[in-house]
Amino acid sequence: MKRHLVRRGGMLAAVVACVALAGAAPASAAPGDGSAYGVSVDVHLLWQSAVKVGPLAAANTSGPTSNTAVSANAAGILTAGVITTSAVRDDNSGAVTAKASTADVGLPLLKAALGTVSVKAIEAVCTATQEGVKGSSTLADAKLGSVGAVDANPAPNTQVKVALGPVNVATLILNEQIKNPDGSLTVNALHLKLLGGVVGALGSGDVIVSSATCGPAAPPMPLASGAGLWVGLGVLGAVAVPVGLRFSRRRAGA
Structure with a gap:
């Protein structure tokens, strides 16, 4: 009879352990995300059809964690060579790293x-x-026509106005950094914004080259996996064993 009750106590402890782990899983089921891509073109030039390309070579911490493209071309707008991207998460520390690199970029537009x-x-x-x-962001050997060379590591959200005569028709944003509502950060190494609606405009839309988004970081060592699992089981075991013994002793006293 004592053995039977001890077994029942052990089963109860196992149920408690399952419930506890199930309750812990959601807390570590929303790890930090990361993503990256090389080129995205979404513009509508005057007197032309809309042009959409990409996002090219997209990578994500959910997979694929790395990607490549041999080239990119949007006729009359952008040309680019090899694109490489990666987005990885360290499940032990919760850290996220995302990177996008695009070679030999030209903006004929x-x-x-x-x-x-x-x-x-x-x-x-x-x-x-x-x-x-x-x-x-890093822009190696960047030459912006009449603007000249620019710093290889421009300050966040550096803006260059693009004008046709006296009219600003576009804005180049270098090392654009956007803090998103969910706590993540998006870095667009180069972002061309066309200012539609103005006299002499080229058109409207956006061209983005090399974009990476991260975070916030995930909690380190999730309870429901890895080392955290053994820590959790150790604590639950310390609680569960006395449960079985207490059932046995009470029955014996009765």
Whole structure:
């Protein structure tokens, strides 16, 4: 009889353990996300059909965690060479890192306003840790026509106005950093915004080259997996064993 009650107590402890772990899972079921892509074009030029390309070579912490594309081309708007992206999460620390790199970028759309625009390589990087989220951009050998060369590591949200004569028709944003409502950070290494609705406009829409989004970081060492699982089972075991013994002793006393 004592053995029977001990077994019942053990079964009860197992049920308690399952319920506890089930309740713990949702807390670690929303880990930090990360994503990246190389090129996205969504513009409507005057007197032309809309042009949409990408996002190209998209990567995500949910998979695929890395991606590549050999080239990108939107006729008369953008040309680009090899694109490489990655987005990975460290399940032990919860840290997230996302990166996008695009080689040999040209913006023929801006030739009438600025002249030849070319960048040897454009990279966006973001990282999310328990301390916070941060990002940066690198534009290697960037030449913006009449604007000239620009800093390889421009300050966040550096803006370059693009004009045709006296009219601003577009804005180039370098190292654009956007803090999203969910706590994540999006870094667009280069973002061309066409200012539709103005006299002499080229059109409307956006061209983004090398984009990475991170965070916030996930809680470290989730309870329902890895080392956290053994910690959780150890605590539950310490509680469950006395449950079985208490049932046995009470029955014996009766």
